[in-house]
Amino acid sequence: MKNRIVMSAMTRNFSPDHVATEKTVNYYEARAAGGAALILTEGIIVHSTADGYVDVPHIQTTEQAQSWRPVVDAVHRAGAKIFCQLWHCGRISHSDFTGGVPPVSSTNQAAAGMNRQNGKPFGTPRALGAEEMPDIYSMFAHSARLALDAGFDGVQVHMGHGYLVDQFFDARVNDRTDRYGGTVENRCRFALELLECVLAAVPKEKVMVRISPSRDMGGIYDWPDLEEMIGHLLPAFRGMGLRMLDISCAAADYFATSGRVVRMARPLWPSCLIGGASLTRAQAEGEVESGLLDLVTWGRSFIANPDFGARLADGRPVKEFDRAMLADLI
Numbered sequence: 001m002k003n004r005i006v007m008s009a010m011t012r013n014f015s016p017d018h019v020a021t022e023k024t025v026n027y028y029e030a031r032a033a034g035g036a037a038l039i040l041t042e043g044i045i046v047h048s049t050a051d052g053y054v055d056v057p058h059i060q061t062t063e064q065a066q067s068w069r070p071v072v073d074a075v076h077r078a079g080a081k082i083f084c085q086l087w088h089c090g091r092i093s094h095s096d097f098t099g100g101v102p103p104v105s106s107t108n109q110a111a112a113g114m115n116r117q118n119g120k121p122f123g124t125p126r127a128l129g130a131e132e133m134p135d136i137y138s139m140f141a142h143s144a145r146l147a148l149d150a151g152f153d154g155v156q157v158h159m160g161h162g163y164l165v166d167q168f169f170d171a172r173v174n175d176r177t178d179r180y181g182g183t184v185e186n187r188c189r190f191a192l193e194l195l196e197c198v199l200a201a202v203p204k205e206k207v208m209v210r211i212s213p214s215r216d217m218g219g220i221y222d223w224p225d226l227e228e229m230i231g232h233l234l235p236a237f238r239g240m241g242l243r244m245l246d247i248s249c250a251a252a253d254y255f256a257t258s259g260r261v262v263r264m265a266r267p268l269w270p271s272c273l274i275g276g277a278s279l280t281r282a283q284a285e286g287e288v289e290s291g292l293l294d295l296v297t298w299g300r301s302f303i304a305n306p307d308f309g310a311r312l313a314d315g316r317p318v319k320e321f322d323r324a325m326l327a328d329l330i
C-alpha cells in the first residue's frame with residue numbers, strides 16, 4: 001500500500017438497479033487517484049432480503065458483482081486497493097426494501113424510531129430460527145466469492161452499526177434464550193459462525209471485519225459487557241485466521257469511543273488494526289506511531305474532497321463536509 005490512508009465505507013444511494021454505474025467508477029477512481037491507498041466500498045447488500053435502503057448496490061448475482069469490475073480496474077490503475085463491504089441490514093429495514101417479506105433479526109422487536117429511507121417506522125422483524133442461520137452465512141460466503149471473482153482485493157464483512165450481526169452482539173437488542181442469546185459467548189456465536197463460513201469460502205488474508213463496539217447513537221453507546229465481548233471475540237477471530245479488523249464508531253468522536261476500544265483491543269490484536277473518524281493528521285500519526293492503528297480511515301472528508309488523501313499528505317486545506325454534498329455522486 002502506498003500509504004496508511006483508507007477511505008471508509010459510505011452508502012451513497014446511487015444504484016437504482018442495484019449495480020455499479022459509470023458514475024460509481026468515476027467516484028471511486030477519483031478517491032484512489034486522490035491519495036487513498038485502500039478504498040472500502042459503500043455497503044453492498046448480500047441478498048435482496050437483506051436490503052434496507054433506497055437504491056443501494058447488491059452482490060447476489062454474477063451480473064451485480066461484475067458491474068463492479070470497471071470500478072475495481074479503475075481503482076487499481078490509480079494505484080490503490082479496494083475491498084467490497086458486505087452488508088445485511090437485519091431489522092434496520094422494512095418490507096418495502098426486502099421484497100415484501102419481514103426483515104430478519106436476532107429479535108422480533110422492531111427498532112425504535114422512523115426509517116428515514118421511507119418515512120415509515122422500522123418494520124417488525126422476524127427472529128431467525130437457528131436452522132435458518134446457515135442460509136444467512138451462505139449469503140455472505142457467496143457474495144464474498146462473487147466479489148473476489150470481480151477482482152476486489154478483499155471483502156469487509158459489516159458487523160457494526162446496529163445491522164444484522166450487531167443485532168446479535170448487542171444485549172439490548174438480542175432477547176433470545178437459545179444458544180445465540182444471553183451470555184457473551186452466545187451473543188458472539190452468530191458472528192463467529194458467519195465468519196467461519198466466509199473464511200472457508202475465500203482466502204483468509206482477503207477478509208476484514210468491521211465492528212463498532214462503541215459509537216454515538218443519541219449519546220455514547222457501548223456494547224453491554226464491552227470488555228468481556230472484546231476479550232472473547234478478538235481471540236476467537238484470530239484463532240479462525242482473521243487478520244484485519246476495522247473498529248468503527250460511525251460518526252462519533254473517535255477518542256471518546258473507538259479510541260477506547262482500540263486501546264483495549266490492541267494487546268489482543270497484533271494483526272492489522274484499522275480505525276478512525278475525522279482524525280487530524282497529527283492525531284492519526286499519533287495513533288500509528290504509538291502502535292495502536294496500522295491504517296487510518298476517513299469517511300466524510302473523502303466525500304467533500306476527492307483528493308483528500310493527497311491534501312492530507314501535503315498539508316493543503318480541505319473542504320468541510322456538508323450533507324448537501326450527498327445529493328450528487330461526484
Ligand SMILES: Cc1cc2nc3c(=O)[nH]c(=O)nc-3n(C[C@H](O)[C@H](O)[C@H](O)COP(=O)(O)O)c2cc1C
Nearest residue numbers: 008009010011042043248250251277278298299300
Ligand atoms: C453518508 C455516509 C454513509 C455511510 N455508510 C456507511 C456504510 O455503508 N457502511 C459503513 O460501515 N459505514 C458507513 N458510514 C460510516 C463511515 O464509514 C464512517 O465510519 C463515519 O463517517 C465516520 O468517519 P468520518 O468521521 O471520517 O466521516 C457512512 C457514513 C456516511 C457519512
